[in-house]
Amino acid sequence: MNAYLISIGDELLIGQTINTNASFIADKLADINVNVTKIAAIGDSESSVLAEFEHGLEQNDIVIVTGGLGPTHDDITRTCVVKFFETELVENEEVLENIKDVFAKKNRELTDVNKAQALVPAIAKPIKNYQGTAPGMWIEKDKKIFIVLPGVPYEMKCMMNEFVLSKISERIPDRDKIIKRYNIQTTGIPESYLYEKLGDLDELLEGAKLAFLPSLVGVKLRITVEVNDEETAKNKILEIEQKIRTKVGRFIFGRDDDTLEGIVGKLLKERDLKISTAESCTGGFIAHTLTNVSGSSSYFERGVVCYSNASKVEILRVDEDILVELGSVSREVAMQMAEGVKSTSGSDIGIAVTGIMGPTGATTDKPVGLVYIGYCDDKVCTGMKFNFGNDRLLNKQRTTWAALNMVRKQLLGIALDE
Template sequence: MKAEIITIGDELLIGQVINTNASYIGKKLSETGISVARIVSVGDSEKDIIDELKYAFENFDVVILTGGLGPTHDDVTKSAICKFFNTGLVLNEDVLNQVKEFLAKRGRTELNEANKSQALVPEKAKIIMNYWGTAPGFLFEENGKIVIVMPGVPKEMMGMMENFVINYLSKKSTGSVIKQKVLKTTGIPEAYLYERLKDTVEEIEKFCKIAFLPSALGVKIRITVKAETKEKADALVEEAEKKIREKVEKYIYGVDDEELEMVIGELLVEKGLKIAVAESCTGGLIADRITNVPGSSKYFERGIVAYSNEAKIQILGVSEELIKNYGAVSREVAEAMAEGVRKISGADIGISTTGIAGPTGATPTKPVGLVWIGYSDKNETFAKEFRFGDDRLENKQRASQMALEILRRKLLGIEI
């Protein structure tokens, strides 16, 4: 089966919103054995939606649309769909009740006309319930073709995909199974990673495809396998992953949707340890990432943003003489910050960052992008120097990533 994905919204065409829906849907369709042959974005124009839908319906087995199902004047997908399938709108009581329940949970007991309009659905459509918002999705089957329409809000679309669409399409698909797995690495540039894996990649690409996807936080290695059955695909992915890990295990911190802060949290809970963080150049980003993980109160004791020299001295107990002699961006101060936050908090581990995020603040010996990351536990205190580049926000991201990676390696006993 071949598919087209149509994402709808002026915001996509003018670059105001990144089209994450298309990549997510494409990945999920591939995993069910449906080949995505075309991805198109169209604006909030009824005519443009109908024209693209006509092309997709004539040329592909499955068409998935997202966006334009809201209650405002610029949400025209529902009317376009009705005209294409020559059907009218009817009030669906199940959807209306779901809208009422959804709004009631948010303290809204009175429905206005816009809310009620969400329960008007195409008469010919099968309804896909939306438990994450108010706009339902629609499923049409006609002349052997499948058309699925979902909201553009990523959370709502993903909920429908996971709760209904993937299972439904899996039963319809008769093609080969496409399986993907992403290994997430950090602390090694793409060129160096490829150099270590070059021979391995040549070997495993006889039965799979390997892609290197670099970003500010590291390099993702995507394994893609196509096989006759899910079991065969799983086995081939496992074989490829094993060979890759044999060469670069040290740098792999997670797979697929795992984030480094999630991995760190699991390790800290497993070992019964608590952590405290003292941040300067990262401005609280490390603490933010750690506390993004549910249950982080089990291991995160506190986070301190000691941005000024006075804060480092008054809160963390860093020696004024130390700053005067070595500067705030130095090994000595990073170590003192990590040790200081560990001691005042009573945590088992202290992590610190101090650096020059840019674009100003550099000196001949301390360029923009210079960051010292400190680590302290009851047995040792040390700091590592990094040069992350000249982009302020990327420097903060990379510094937070490397601080968490140093922590991961220490917890696992891996050489830093």
């Protein structure tokens, strides 16, 4: 099946908004073997929108439109749907109830503008908006599927995950070959090194495909096999995964949608261990990442963000002389911070980071990007040195993944190496 994506909004055409919606949808469609033929971004103009609807439906089975569903004057998508499909707006009871619920929960008064969002084109089945008020639309006509989703990313994503993807999957006709994708997630190794370590790819893959998808946390390896049946696909993927594990096993932390913080959380939970964090340069991002996992309160005891030297001494009992002698960005201080947060919190593990995130703060011997990570548990207290880049935000994120990976390796007994 072919799909055509249309993103509506002037903000896209003046570069104010990056079209992350289209890439999210394209990624999800690739997972269910729907082939995106084109992504078009157009402005809030009725003639452009109508022309694009026409164009999209011409040679594709599915059209997915995002944006222009809000309650204000520049939101014209719904009106365009009504014109294009020659239908009319009808108030939908369920949608109205949902809007009322959203407002009741927030203790806010319902306005006429909001009520009007319950008007849905008669031809469309509304898609429930769990995160907001504008419903999505599912339209089927002449064997084609036409889907309209809000432009607000989290509303759109929720509708895709909760409704659209499974509904499209139902409509995909049976095919001779099945395509299966499988992701292996690595961290702590650059793409080019991973590539070299894997060696001869033809030999490794025997007809399957492999993509390297680098991100901040690491490189995802996507294996794609196209075979006759589920069983063969499963075995083939298992076989390739085994070969990859033999070569780069210690860099692999998970599969598919696993997150590093989720995997670390799972290990801590299984072993009934509590962790606490002491952060300087990451400013709370490690604690934030660990607590993104629901249920993390069972293993995350506390975190401290010690920006000032005073707080490092007071809360973490870092030796003042060491701070003066070696500076706060040093291996010794990282280890003392980890030990300090472990003992003061009574946790099993303390993890700590200190570094220079930039753009300012560098000295002759301590460049921007220099980071020390300390790790302490009941048996080990150790520190590692890293050199990241020049970008403040990326440095915070990279430091966080390195710290979590250090915890993962320690829990699994994998040797640390710089």
